[in-house]
Amino acid sequence: MLNKLSIKAFNHVALQVSDVERSAEFYAKALDLEEIAIPAFDYPVKWFSLGANRELHLIGREENGASTGIRGNHFALEVSDILQAEKHLQSLGIAYMPIKLRPDGIKQLFLTDPDGHYIELCEM
Template identity: 45%
Template sequence: MKIKEINHVALYVRDVGVSMKFYGETLELEQDFRRPAFDFGGAWYKLGSRQSLHLLDGRTDEEISSSSRRNHFAVEVESIKECEAFLRNKGLEFMGPKLRPDGVPQIFLKDPDGYWMEFTEL
């Protein structure tokens, strides 16, 4: 078997409307309207040219309690400085930018459900 690429990241969220506002309006991700008529609520957003973020409605537990960023997903941005300015302009709290040991800059942002999203410039 040969894996071609990652297709999507799925996040189980408490309130899909709140998550849609965060990812769609705040982060300005483009909604992907190709989502089939599943028997549960949700929304899809584009992450680059072929990958997507799937928000799945129905989570009932509390926010993820760990402050660890070990469980996260990452997206590549063209400019970490532009990303930082964008997030600051939106009034969002985030960690970074900081450099990995190999010199790659990273910013971490927590969503309304406690999931960590990494922005990196490769």
């Protein structure tokens, strides 16, 4: 049974890294992770399979070391109906960023917890 947000599964964790290529080599070798195809992002990124449709996303940090907001560290939960999830957040008065499309057409929205950690909700 789905909850009020229609969460289906954990989807991915994203880590902001200083050097995408160096980090990708580490995760590929140290953890024997398989690199997977990515959409056409306009910033450095590599994705790896964690099995069972779960992924690790390595995202390049801005050169000045500043946080890249939603492109930084976050985790993502797959929902079956992003509009239902949005209505639930609205009903609770929880702030979130508007629904947008990733370059591969996946619908996503972001919210933050009380400590400012980003949470992505995505509809596959």
